[in-house]
Amino acid sequence: MPAPQEPTIPEMSLPVVPPVAPMLAKAIKNVPAQDGGLLYEPKWDGFRCIVFRDGDEVYLGSRNERPFNRYFPELVEAVKRELPERCVVDGEIVLRKGQILDFDALQQRIHPAASRVRLLAEATPASFVAFDLLAIGDENLMQAPFAERRARLVEALAGAGAQIRLTPVTANDERAAEWFEMFEGAGLDGLVAKRSDQPYEPDKRTMLKVKHERTADCVVAGYREHKSGPIVGSLLLGLYDAAGVLHHVGVSASFPMKRRAELIDELKPYLLTDLSAHPWSSWTAQDENTTQRMPGAISRWNATKDLSFIPLEPRLVVEVAYGQMEGNRIRHTAQFRRWRPDRTPESCTYDQLDLPVGYNLDDILAR
Known part of the structure; x- marks a missing residue:
């Protein structure tokens, strides 16, 4: 069955009619x-x-x-x-x-x-x-x-x-x-x-x-090019689980244009030409029914958007700031803080993350 068509804005007799941009x-x-x-x-x-x-x-x-x-x-x-x-x-x-x-x-x-x-x-x-x-x-x-x-x-x-x-x-x-x-x-x-x-x-x-803002040390396992050309658009971040599997946990993307160009040279020594040697190599096989978010996944917001990535050897470690986790991923774009040459990739695990104490949604909404 084809995707439903976007509805047109209905004619309404309300004193405030759509569209309205939120405050x-x-x-x-x-x-x-x-x-x-x-x-x-x-x-x-x-x-x-x-x-x-x-x-x-x-x-x-x-x-x-x-x-x-x-x-x-x-x-x-x-x-x-x-x-x-x-x-x-x-x-x-x-x-x-x-x-x-x-x-x-x-x-x-x-x-x-x-x-x-x-x-x-x-x-x-x-x-x-x-x-x-x-x-x-x-x-x-x-x-x-x-x-x-x-x-x-x-x-x-x-x-x-x-x-x-x-x-x-x-x-x-x-x-x-x-x-x-x-x-x-x-x-x-x-x-x-x-x-x-x-x-x-x-x-x-x-x-x-x-x-909320916290920091984490993550492995840089790839990057996407910027929409303007062959400079870095975003760094793809990874963390290891207890079994030693590297999971894609989010991106860091807020860089000045000059810094995006500099990053290309900094990342060159880590480029991988053979994707089969990359821990995320299996993630190239996906379609619109794929549910797990992946570095090369189809965007649910824009099916024409190119989300392919350039793989890197997972040897670089970066410290990023983030607000919170959503499941096993960083919610929102993480902010680049600094390179961590003193950290090994294997030490970048989920164990370092500060998890909040649980709270009950019904208790919040009952206030």
């Missing part, structure tokens, strides 16, 4: 101290989404303002069951595995095959965590202060159920700092601070976010 956050190092006007929320690790509902018309708008409807049909139905008949709600699509968030499973939902989407919608249904209200009925609330929008959101979600949830909020900076540490064990990746008097400003970084 964004600026990264800071520490939880900001209360100055009399801040409200703090957990930072959910999922897909940002603005939900538009006008009766039976539902539009799930992504951060890039394209629809999520085809990938999350179960959420379309949940919106009809659990949200007010006419509303616009900002939040995050998340997927849980027991009492923790599972971003890797969430990414599996972005699949071109309609049959696969239907299967996953039943096997791994997603939820929506709401944290802002842009419109309700005929009222446009985007210029209202956030404290008012939050109060109206609590009212609007009074009839919500299992799949539409409300994020907790606190005005206490000490409690927020506790949340920052505790909630990571449930898969959340930080904290967001918003001014109680601020309006909703699409596509502007007027909120603040604090994310």
Whole structure:
């Protein structure tokens, strides 16, 4: 069966109509101290989404303002069951595995095959965590202060159920700092601070976010070329498990253009011309049904994107900074810190990783 077509933006009589770019956050190092006007929320690790509902018309708008409807049909139905008949709600699509968030499973939902989407919608249904209200009925609330929008959101979600949830909020900076540490064990990746008097400003970084950061020593086992030409686009990182198998755990990609060119020369002594000698050689055999993310895997977001890689002898060790793990991989792009010539590749194992204490998602959402 061919992949479903992207739905067109429906005509809606709402006071705020799609597409709307979500309001964004600026990264800071520490939880900001209360100055009399801040409200703090957990930072959910999922897909940002603005939900538009006008009766039976539902539009799930992504951060890039394209629809999520085809990938999350179960959420379309949940919106009809659990949200007010006419509303616009900002939040995050998340997927849980027991009492923790599972971003890797969430990414599996972005699949071109309609049959696969239907299967996953039943096997791994997603939820929506709401944290802002842009419109309700005929009222446009985007210029209202956030404290008012939050109060109206609590009212609007009074009839919500299992799949539409409300994020907790606190005005206490000490409690927020506790949340920052505790909630990571449930898969959340930080904290967001918003001014109680601020309006909703699409596509502007007027909120603040604090994310966890750790470091790890990883093996560099390959690289991808930059889209602009034969310079380094990203380094492919690996860690060894207890059985001595090297696993692809993520990438480091944030380099100035001059540094990308310099890296080509630094990596030349480690180039492998025979892929069969590489620990990831078997990963060239894959197709659109491949579920494990691999260095040369087909992108679920862009099927035309070239994700092939240039193999390197796994002898270089690099220290990178990262926020959190997602399963056995580093979540988000890791930041290059320095080469580690004093470390052997074999010493780069999962044992070095600092894992957060577990926490219960239901306890977070009950606050």
